[in-house]
Amino acid sequence: MPRKGVRAVAVHGAAAMYLLGILLAFVAPWVSCLFYATVAAIWFISDRRIESRIKQ
Known part of the structure; x- marks a missing residue:
């Protein structure tokens, strides 16, 4: 799945x-x-800056 597709799913899922x-x-x-904590976890995990730090 392209990166933009993943971002769109995260945005729409978070709004829902x-x-x-x-x-x-x-x-x-x-x-x-529980819903609010899940949304926070989704954004924390999918943040590109964090992903780049983890890969280093």
Whole structure:
């Protein structure tokens, strides 16, 4: 999969998870926090600067 495709999936997935997190915050706050933490992990792992540091 090309790099731009991966980035697009991450952007759309993060937006969907944020929306679900907001909606679930009123019903199950712990699930909402789980979504936010997952989005943070997705962006942390896919950051190119971090990837380049790990490869060094």
